[in-house]
Each structure stands twice: as structure tokens, then as C-alpha cells.
Amino acid sequence: MRRIKSLLVVLLLLLGLGKAQQLVLAIPAEEGLLTPFTYVTGYPGYNLLSLVYDTVMIPDLNGVPQPWLAERVSSTNGGRDWTIRLKNAQWHDGQPITSADVQFSYEYYRRYPVVSRFTTAVRSIGQIRTPDARTVQISLPRPDANFELSTLADVPILPKHIWESVTDPKAHRNNIGSGPYRLVEIRPGQSYRFEANPNYFGGRVAPQNLVVVIIREAATTFQALQAGQIAASSRELLPELIPQFANNPSFRLLRGALFTSNLLQFNTTAAPFNQVAFRQVIAGLVDPKAIVDTVLLGQATVGSPGFLHPQSPLHNPEVAGYARLSLAQAEQRLDQLGFRKGPDGVRVGQDGQRLEFELLAPANNPLRLRAAELIARQVRPAGIVFQVRALEPNTLTDRVWPEFDVSKGRNYTLAMFGWSAPVMNQANLRGLFHSKPALGNLNIGGYANPTVDTLTERLVTTVDLAERKTLAARVQSLVARDLPFLTLWYPDATYAVRPAVFDGWKFQRGQGILNKFSFLP
């Protein structure tokens, strides 16, 4: 009887039926065992992890942190003391989630710092107290404006009753969490299977079964989507495929902004890029819109000179676009700066320095490589030569950011670089622009401006949103004037989904469609 049933299932599969009964989603790679210690960091590993585990807060669809496992979160004493009141929620095994779980989780991540991505997120925590089963009180030694976003809304809470006896977190395979889905099966190299959590505090979870399959090749992913063998993919559509899917009534396209950034990074400690006026000439010659239109076929947002994405809550709308220069204006300014055209058309400074520089670009990123070539072409008529050099990404990072420590200096003049979404999400302007390496840990160009230092220091300790906006706006204005780098573009993401199978998708700003909200009412 069992054999007959199995054969019937195979027959159904052969006939292509039964596919619509569950949501099959494709991801491009394996994402580990999906515990907070074994998932593969970044996208979409964290997104899958967040289907199984919850955080105290969650960035809403606009990226603003809202209470999630918490009923409410309040802060006093200038952002030093935080009180969290938990909802009445359960773990997947039916045990209640208590304040002891929250305390345990934050302390546990601190106890095993080298094996967790969440080390830095819990670093700012001082003391944790649990006056009752649903209240957590956290004291910070210093106010931390990003505490909500970078800690409460990012660090997954672990069930204490399961993890307290675990001494090797990387070897632990128990996936009991509190999220909308329970991970029921991992088939190595093939798929992950999830089942809806029937007691989820966030509402009824749909669909009941979620199958996440691994398809490594982009072209194969989109062929599977076209063939109806998957209903969606965590992979964004390639720009050239967008019209094809847009014209097919079986698909719905979801578009939105991603918060990764693509920059033309200057070494502001090396002449002539140590002169603001020279950097301004380069900014006037480079046309980010032409890059977006040509290289990205328009599927990106043109960069803001203040770094922050126009959809970022702290974006300063007054900082809009780089001041373009005509060729004549640029040449006049270069003449004023003492750079005269030589016999071969390349400008030479008064000290004999030719305006000929190496522009490093990652060999594995055709978009940045192509953009670098376009930039070289845009500045050439003014007598400036950028020689594009493609480097293996590790080598490039080592030249630009040796040992990930800005105090180690830098070994480049120009580079195509970029930051991942968390830098934008958390508006980490101090990290990007502060001149002291201990604070400006992402300031790879060696930019220094005392006013920016002061403002960004205040920014990280200011909890009030209105005041933060004012401070961030001033930083963006100064950065747009000083130009430690040129923000060229932020990619836009377009996803194709089959609404006939599942149509609950929601685009989370900066994150895409693979998020908790897509599966909740």
C-alpha cells in the first residue's frame, strides 16, 4: 500500500502537479545549520535564521526598529538604561519565553565571542537584570544611539533551557527558536524545509510549508522560476531579465532599495587627493547617473554625496547630487590648482607630479570594474588618467584596509569599494568619518575633519531621533563638501514572484522580500 502511495506521488510529480501546495523558494548557496552560531552570515543566511529565531525588536518595513518579542521597550537616563517588557510568547517546544532567556542570550554571545557574529552587538551592554519573568533591565556604560537597531533588533534570542549546557556552540544542532517557522529538515547541498509555527505570537503564519532549495547558478534559478518549479528566489533579477518577467502575466515584480553602497574611494592622505578642491574637481567630472544608466541599466539609485541612502531615516534631502562641472570649468579649476597640461595631454603639478593614478577595482565584480572604466573615461578629457587595475578582492581589501585596521595605514590612491547594508542601516557615520582609528574604524581613506569628529561622537550617544537627524544632516553636508569618497550608486533590487502560488511578499527596505513580514498577516 505504501509503495503504491509513493508511486502515486511520483506520478503526480512527473505530471507537474502538486507544486502549488507549498511555497518553494530558491537561494543561491547553502546557509549552514541555521543556528545563530552556524548560519552563514550575510544575505540570505540571516534572513533564513530570522524565520526560526526572534529578536527583542525588529526593523519594520521601513527599517525603523519596533518592539517584537517585546511588548514595549523604553529608555531612560539619556539612553543608558533600557527596560524591556516581553510579550507572552513561546518557544517551538512550548516552553515560555522569559526574561532569563534574554539575559542568558546576551551573556552567552559575550561568553563565546570568537564564534559569533553578534560579539560586537552585545559589547555595549553593561549589566542585565531580570526583576520578573517578563521584564529585562539593561544598563549601558555609555549611551548608544544604535542600541535598538544593532543589538535589540539584531541579536537572536536563544532558549536558555537548551543552550545553557552547550559548551561548543558551533557543534550544536538544535534549532528550537521562537520564530514563525520551525526548521524541520536540512538536506545537505539540496534544501531546507520549514513548517509554520502554529502558536506564533506574531499572527497566523502562511504558507504552512516552506521549502528553500539551493540553486547555485543565476541562469538556472531564473529558468526554474520560468518553468514554475520555484515560486520565488532570494536572488534579484538581472537587469537584462526584468523586461522578460515584467511582460509575463504569471509573475509579479517587487522592487525596492538595497542599502549596500558603491564608492569611488579616495586616499585623502595622498597628494593630490589630500586637497578638497582637487576632489571636488573629480566629483564634478564623474557622472554617477551615466554609470547607473550604462552599467546598471537604470536599476540602481544614484548615490548621495552625504553617503546615506535617500530612503535612510537620517538622510539629509538638502544634500542632493554632486556639483557637475563642464569640461571648461574643470580645466579652469585644475589650472588654478597648478596642474598644467603636458605635451601628452596629461596634467602635471608644480612639483612635477603627473595626474596619473591607479584605480583599483575588484576583479570579481564586473559592475564595479565597468564603472571604474567609465570613470576613467569621464576624467580623461580634463587631463587626468585613471588606470584601472583589476585585483583579486582579498588583495584589494588588503591594499585599502590592511588587516581591517585603519591604524595600519593604506596602500592605494583610488579604489572602487563599498559597504554592506548594516553600515547604512545603522547610519554608522562615526565609523566612516571619524579621524581616530579607534572610533573611525571604517575610515579607510584617512579623512579628517574635527567638526565631523565632534558631530559623529555626539551622534552615537544621542538617542532622540529629531536631534539625531539634525546631527546627521550636518555631517552629511560637511562630507558632501569634503568628499572623502564619491558615493556612486546603491543597487535597487527587483524580484519576480509567482502570485498564483503565494502573494504575501513584502519588501523590507534595504533587505528584500525574504523577511518575516512576508509570511505574516
Added chain:
Amino acid sequence: MLRRSLPHLLVLLLALAINFFLPRAMPGSPLPYMVGEEAGRLSPEERQWVLAHYGLERPLWEQFGLYLRRLLQGDLGRSLQDKQPVLQLILERLPWTLLLSGSALLLASGLGLLLGAFAARYRGGWLDRTGFAGAVLLDAMPSFWLGMLLIALFAVQWPILPVYGAYTAWANLQGLAWLLDVGRHLILPALTLTLSSLAGMFLVTRYAMLGTLHQDYIRTARAKGLPERQVIFKHALRNAALPVVTLFMLNLGSLVGGRWWWRRCSPTQGWAGSCTRRRARGTTLFFRGFCSSSRSR
């Protein structure tokens, strides 16, 4: 015995040394492989701690010694990316790789042998001419392109075969039903690999047979009145098989290590697929993980 084994051991040691030292000679920090995007946010003390945790602060010769010792114990360490034991990752994927490559190798060898023998026997006939042209065409065709073409035809245009997966991910099949399901998923990748390897096997067999069919003992066999089938398969093919067997054994060697490119777009993503994924992420992490994660944690 020892004298005979010594060169082999030296070659193995050299290969291991290259495997170990090459990634370390590459520029760049190993930190991102260990802590991911957090690398840039760690304090100098935390960075040192991470390196110490993985034993990377020790002198290179000491790390190499530890690496060799653990290899001898069968401990390949833990993948930095997947956080799972490397040996387990290999063993989980190896059967699928063997199934795909093995079935393609057997099919290509069998078909190549048969077609090559007939093409040689009927030299200049339609089978020979068609087979030769087809072999040249298949040999010139990039295999990944052939794979994509087959997917486009038999999975998208006429949706009768699956685009991806070694089996249906959501179906809990067992026994014969499971075998049928795996077989259905195997068709496209095995067909692609078979067609890619067929040309070589066909041409080698054909040329070897052409040389053999003019030998005196073949003429004698025919003069004795043996049936043509017996002449071809018993006398000629058996003696022409040496270069064919050599080619088969060479292909057998690449059964596990080769076919990386195919598995990237292949339904049956095996062990090699695991390797390419890390390469696709801009690093040779598997390679690196294999040799640098000598600390089993």
C-alpha cells in the same frame, strides 16, 4: 617496497605543502573567513584573539606540523564557512558526485565504444560520417552551454524534466519511488556530461579500431569464416581497447575532482558544487578551509 613508495610519499608531501602554503602566501587577511562581516568591527584585541583561536598566530612550520598530524588522524578540521566538519561535508556530497559522474562516464564509455567500433567497421558510411561530424560538433560545444540548452528545452520549453535538485526536495519518497525520482533528476545532468565526454571516447575508439581492422589476424579471422560480429567485438575491439581503457581510467581520475563547472548549474549538486560555491563567493575557501582549519573547533 619502501624505496618504491618513497617518491610517491614525497609527491604527496609536496602536494600537501603546496595546499597548505599557497593560501597563506596569498595577500589578505584570513579574518573574514572566520568572523564574516564582523572582521571590520573587531577591536585589535579581538582580532588577535580570533587568530589565536584558530592557531594562526603560531609560526608557519608549527601550523604545518599540526595540519599534517591532523590529516594523518583523518581530521580535516571544520569548514570556516559552513562550521561543519570538512570530512562530513565531503562524505555527504560524495555519493551524488559519484552517481552523476559515474553514470555519465559509463554511458559515455559504452556508447563511445559501440559507436566508434561501428563507425570504424563501416568507414565512410553514413554512420561514420554522421558520427564523426557529431563528435566534432559536441567536442567544440562548451559543456555549460549544452547544459543550459538542454534545461531550456526539456525543463522550460517542454517542462518534462526538473531544472534543479538531486531529488524532489519536499517529497518524502522511499524505495522504488525515490529511485525513480532520483533517476528523473539525473537525466539532464547525466545526458550533458555523457554528450560532452562521448566525442573523445568515440574518436579514440574509431581510430584504434581503424588501425586494428587492417591487421593480418583480422584478415585471418575473416578468412576462417568467423561471423563479422565476432571479428569486430571479440578480436578487433578487444585489441583496440588499450587507448580506450587509458582514456576511461583518466576520466575515472577526474570523477570526483572534475566537473566543477557543470555542477554549478547542475541539478545534482554534489561535493564539487560545494567547492564552487565558495569560489563563487570570491574565495577559495574550501581549499583554504581544507588546509587552514586544521584546528577542529
